[in-house]
Amino acid sequence: MEITTPQTFVLQPEALKTYREHLTCSFPQLDDVFADCMTEAAALLSPKGIDDYLAGASRVCMIGRGFEPVLTYLENMPRVARQVGAEALPLISQAVWKMSRTPNGCAIPGFLQTIAEATRRLGSLEQLQRYVDLMFDMMERTTRSIPGFHDTIPSPGMPGLLEQIPFLLSQLSLEGLRNWINYGIHNHGDHPEQQRDFFQLQSADSRAVLQRERHGVLFADHERKLDLYLWAMWLEQGEEKPDLVPYSESFDESRKPQPYFDKLGIRVPDIYDDLNGVSGLDRYRALLAHIAGHRRWSGPVIADNFSPFQRIAIELFEDCRIDTLVMRRYPGLRRILLSLHPTPTGEACDPEAESCIRHRLAILSRAVLDPDYDYGDPDIREFAERFQNLLVEGESETKDMVGLATSFVARTRRQSDQLPNVRYTDTVVDYRDDNRSLWVFTEIGSEEASFDLNEKQVQEADSPEFGLPPRHYHEWDYTTQSIRPDWVSLYESLHPGASPALVDKLLARNTALAARLKQILDMLKPQWLVRVRYQEDGSELDLDVAIRSLIDFRAGHIPDPRINMSHRSDGRDIAVSLLIDLSQSVADVPAGCQQTVLELSQEAVALLGWAIDKLGDEFAIAGFSSNTRHEVRYQHIKGFAEKWDDNVKARLGALEAGYSTRMGAALRHAGHYLDARRAEKKLLLVLTDGEPSDIDVDDECLLIEDTRKAVQELDRDGIYTHCISLDRRADEYVSDIFGQHYTVIDNIERLPEKLPQLFMSLTK
């Protein structure tokens, strides 16, 4: 809300003196600003309001936090009170007073600074009260005291939170803000550093939860619809669809990004609220329609020949032409486009005080698009007519718009267009892009710079630290029954390889076992037959049907002649992914064994790999380990597309153990690859020696529950998960996670024999 102080209002010196006496505060700086503040207050507040205002200011003065809080209070509160009522005055001053009695006194200036913005966003006293309560709740729950000390520790997250409040409120409803804060306290309450990062929006999960709580229509939810929209309504058959790339408006407040398109794709906001009765989805469609129109109908213009004003005008005329053509093609879009188009009033812009160039153009734009629009200016009328005439016959051209725009600028130019104070109100057409693709620059480009960049990228790619960026996975928190989004960072890499000789040696040692396996394999390999019934001609008689036909025959009905059956072979169509636990514990030698678990696993996996290769099923192997949620390692040993060759054997031979077992994220990642396979049956085998655990998790049930959730998610996606546990105590937890889909191998030495057998019995 725009509130301007009436210039005519002058406060009498006597009145000012009385007011000053009511304000108990002795900071010398106060005298410099008091008159200004009181002038504004007296203009905006009732006499009762002024009393409250001064009493409040006195209270803020008494808390002993210097002059800054007092100044913030004096400057902001009249407008706050004006907007939501004078009750806000005691509310805020009491809140400040209360806060000063806690260890969080240092947060008071920050808190006071958020009030003006919060009031503007929230808009009612009730909401403001809730906001204040929310802040106190957050503060109390994150303030800690250590038993035995008298000292208490102020809330670590509070200052950061207060800094982010204006942004947060622009993104979230108060409800969403509360959820976001609760999430932060719940998950990071015990960890001051993490808490600080969370509330400053520095951590990935913080942003992810924010995303989840945001309002409006998320691009991510409707991407396919928009792709379909482009295909169906704007692209020609066979034309390649430009990529849609979302950007966030939320992290760049000062320079609001605008949609645009270039050869890399169409950049669209990641979220759209409903606007003027147009749904977010329709706003996306309007934007895409406009951009598709540019792609179809706009030609390039050389930018160097035009002044900035001319360029703005050319862009606007071209936009209008595109919109006209869009509406001509799809008349139903008229309602959406016009609802999103501002309706500037002719007199709103004062040409003496501000630059009206954008305003004038917006009027013109509305005038040519909306026949019912009422505007007075004869110049605009004339140009609107000239524009319409150009488009009466056909589609016209960008070139025509250039001519029209330059003469429009020449005709309507005013001295005040040069003023720095440009009127933006009611001139922004929501669905239009920034028209960068309209312009061609003949200036020498910066090839040199881009060359440097390329070289740098090459170097980076060569350096050993180069790896894939992390993938974030969610984790299930059973205590709150909610998902922690983007909680785990998973880094995938190719497992380093050594010599394939080791695996060949392992295989050679198991020749007897391999021979036995081969027998089973040969039995599996002839593909089973499926009976096809109701055949007129077939390989054998189907007795059931034959008897029924005979009965029909005897009864005088027409018998079904299809009394034979035949057989048809059915192929195996299975994709298998084997996930090996590579945590530190597998390096132990179990009691009664000669080899470590890892060596036994290697042997077993070598045999299994050999067997599956013989069977010809799709097959991948990966190892996983974790070092806190920030580093889950997922190492590829064999990909689906790779053959069972020396490279794979070399990687398998080089397996190393280390760190912990955060199984959920690894399962989800393996599931993500399996999901992309086309096989009919998908099997995920997990070979592990213990329960899921990690060093940053105290509650041992948490990761078990999360893994269980991951298994459920996989099951939902049609992936069958089976666990092979080498932990003799596994019965206690493994069925909680995998249901009935597990095998505990007590005698670990027999693993090499059991694993391939198990696989075959699973897939028979």
Added chain:
Amino acid sequence: MDSEHYKIESEPFYAPQGNEIDLYTAAYASRLPMMVKGPTGCGKSRFIEHMAWKLGKPLITVACNEDITASDLVGRYLLDAGGTRWLDGPLTVAARIGAICYLDEIVEARQDTMVVIHPLTDHRRTLPLDKKGERVEAHPDFQLVISYNPGYQSLMKDLKQSTKQRFVALDFDYAGAGLEADILVKETGIDKAVAGKLVQVGMTARKLKGHGLDEGISTRLLVYAASLIKGGVAVRDACRMALVRPVTDDADIRSTLDHAIDAVFEV
């Protein structure tokens, strides 16, 4: 056998897209087996009906499905009071009376079924009836026509080369925008402008083929929509009912097509 029974009495409406009528007439003159290919609802069957009418020949149509066996086409013995009786199948009837036998969606039939048409479709022009021990010589006017939609069938249901290479083929597609609108006007008597817009909606949906739609909106569906509108149903409802709901269960596609209808019709 009464061949008049299979004659088409009144002219079925058909708007030619090119010179297919001449081509078909020429093929018929040499009694060449004919294959018509094209997406569903683009006018294949209507074309054959039209040609049968134009040439004044009887037409026997068999809609094929996967339960059709060879004996369903050539005929079988039936039991009756005194013993058994042979009943000719539609293919045999057509061969005897000199009709045009039209096997619609031939690939839906089982592979072994198709082989029975082979001797009819080369120089022999005979149909051996194994069970009856008879060899039917095809009537000089007999012609075999099959239709085939290469779009949606799976690999498993493709025609064998040995079958394909017995036919001459005509490719059909949806008519061009202007012609298609004329067809709607002719078929239903709807206003020309509305017909044009219906066709525009149809075009948008056809572009989604392969992006979640197996087949675009056919001319047949457009005709349905047009007759609903002609019958007084609101444009928006008619389009949703006739054009969108039948072709997709996919929520995203439905929403996109609904939007396209709103955008085209300005409702």
